Amino acid sequence: MNQVNESVTDKVESIFEGLDIIIKVKDLHTYFYTDIGIARALNGVSFEIPRGKVMGVVGESGCGKSVTALSIMRMVTKPGKIVKGDIKYFRQIQNNGAKGVEEINLTDLPDMGPEMRRIRGAQMSMIFQEPMTSLNPSFSIGDQIMEAILLHQKVDKVEAEKRAVEILDGVGMSNPTQVIKRYPHELSGGMRQRAMISLALSCTPAVLFADEPTTALDVTTEAQILDLMRDLQQRINMSIIFITHNLGVVAQMCDYVTVMYLGRVVEQATIDDTFYNPQHPYTSSLLRSIPHVGSGQKERLQPIRGVVPDPYSKIKGCPFHPRCNQAMRGICDVKVPGLSTVGKSHTVRCFLHSDVVEEETYDL
C-alpha cells in the first residue's frame, strides 16, 4: 500500500482483480463468554468486501454470518467480545477536490465512542431479518427515519421530514406522506421491510449489511424487495453484504460470495465460480443439498451428513472434516488449512488445494 499523508491511500490492494475494496477483515475472533463456556462464534475470519458490489455471505445457521456483520458494525455486546483481529474500513474522502481513501481500523475505536457512532448508521447500516422486532413499535415510521437523519445530518425537522418522505417514495412505498405517520403494526410485512430499508438508507451509507432481509417474506414480496435493493445499490453505488442461507437469493443478487463454516471463511469467489466451479467440499455439498427449481428432475437430494457442531466444542484440524466426504486421514483431522488462492478472485481453505497450514489459535 502506498501511503499518502498518514493514513490516506489512493488504492487498496485486493484479492478481487481490478476492484477496490472497502472493508478488509483480518483474523477476526469474536467470542461469547457464557456460563457454560466460551462460544467461539468467529474463529479467525479473514475476507475482503469489494467497493460498490454485492457480496453474499452464506452458510448454515450458527456459522457466524450475523456475528461477522455485528462485529464489523461494532455492535457485539456482552458477553460477546472481539478478542483478536483487525477490521479496516477504507473511507472515501474528498480533499480539496482530490479523491482519496482514508484507512480506519474499526477495532481500535471504542464501540460506543463518538467516531464509531458517526460511522454507524451514517456510513454503515444494517437491515435485519424480522422488521417487526427491529422497528420500534412505539414510534411512527417517520419519527424513526427522521431520528437517523437528524442525528447524522445538519438539517432541521421540516427538512428531515421532507427527506423521510423522499426516501420512502424511493423504496416504492405507496402514499409516503401517510406512511410516515403510521406505526409498524399498521403495515404489512413487505411494507415494514421497505420502511426498514428506508431507515437503513436514510443517510446513503457506503456499506449496507442485509441480514436475511427477505427470509420472513413471501416469494412475491421477496422478489419485489430484492429488485428494489438491486436498483438502489446501483443508484447510490453502495457495497452490500448480503447474509442469507437461500442460495437462490444469492445467485440472483450477489457479485461475490463468501462461504462460512463454524466461524471461519472457507471459500471466497465470484458468483459464477461459486456456483459453477466451487472448490471447497462444503460449498459443493451445500449446492448439492438444495432442490433446484425448474430442474424437472426427481433426483435424490444429497444432504450433508451430520450437523453443525456447537460453537463451544473444539475440533482438531479442519472444522469441516467430520462431515466432509473428501477428508484425508492424518491431514484434515490434524492441521487447520490456511488460505490459498486457486484462481482469479478465488480463495479457499482446504488441503485438497494447497498445503498451507494455519496456526491454531484456540487458546486465547
Next chain:
Amino acid sequence: MTFEIPSHITRDELLLEVRNLKKHFPIRKGVIRRSTGSVKAVDGVNLYVKKGETLGLVGESGCGKTTTGRTIIRLLDPTDGEIHFNDPIQGWVNLAPLERKELIPMRPHMQIIFQDPFSSLDPRMTVKRIVAEPLLINKMASGSELQDRVAELLKIVGMRPEYMSRYPHAFSGGQRQRIGIARALALNPKLIVCDEPVSALDVSIQAQVLNLLEDLQQDLNLTYIFVAHDLSVVEHISDRVAVMYVGMLVEQAPTDKLYYTPKHPYTEALMAAVPKPDPRKRDRPIKLPGEVANPANPPSGCYFHPRCRYAKEICSVERPPLLEVEPDHFAACHFSKELNLRGVVALNQ
C-alpha cells in the same frame, strides 16, 4: 360447469376427494362478542388426492393452505363442503358432517406433521411418551409391546432407540422433526398432512428430512398433502401441485405441467418470483401490484383480478370456476385457454 375429477381416474385409485370446502372464522366485536363478519380462510376448495401420491399445496402466507390441510383431517370443523375419504375398511366416508365421537375411528388414518419442531413437542414429555401417546390413546399397544413399537418407529425415522428416555430439548431441529414424524407414523396412517415440515430447518437438514419423507412414502405406501411456500421444495417432492390464493384454488395440475406451462396468471407470477439458484439465469420478477386480498373482504369476481396484468372486464364481475382446461390440468381463470403464460425456465435446457 363445475369441478369434475378426470374420468380416467377410478374411485379405487383415489384416497381423498374434497368438494366445495369452506372454513370461515367469525370476527367478533363488542362486549357480547357479536359476530360482525367472517374471515373466509377457505372458501370453496375442490381437490382430489390419489393413493400413494404427494399433493403439494402452495400459496402466500394467509392464503388458507394450512387451514385447508387442518380442516381436511378435521382438526378444524368445516363451515361447509364435503370431505370424502376412502377408508380401507368402510369404503368412502364423508368426514365433514361427522361428530367428534364418530371421528375417533377415522383419526388413525389421518395424521399431521407440524412446521415448528420446537413448539410441536411437549417439553415435559420424554421422546418415548411423545411417540407412544397416539398408541396409548387408541389402545393399540401397551407394556413391552409399546416399548418395542416406539423403538421401531424411532429406527424407521433414523434415530437411535436408546434416546427414547431423553427430552426434546436434547435434540437439534432436524432430530426433533424426526420425532414428530415418528409420532405421525405411530398409527400406520394412510394420509399425512405435512404442514411446512422443512421450512424451519437449515438447508442441509432440509435435504435429510425430505429424503426421509420420500423413503417413508415408498416403504409405507403413504399419501401426503404437502403444505409449503417454498416452490423448489414442493417441486421436488410433489406429484401434483395445487396453488391457493385467498381461500381458493386457482390451479391444480401435475407438477411439471404446473411449473412449465402454468394456466393461471397468479401461478405465472409465483414461478417468476422464485429466486433461481443459477447466477447465469437472472431475470426480473413479474410485478404484482398491491397486496394479497383481505379474506374478510375479498374483491368482486376473480379475487386475483386487481393484481392481474391480463384482467379484463369480466374478471371483476364473474368468479371463474376451477375447470379442467387440459387433461388433468385445472385452472380457475376466464382466459386460461387463450393466455400463453411463462413457466419456470428449465435450468437444464
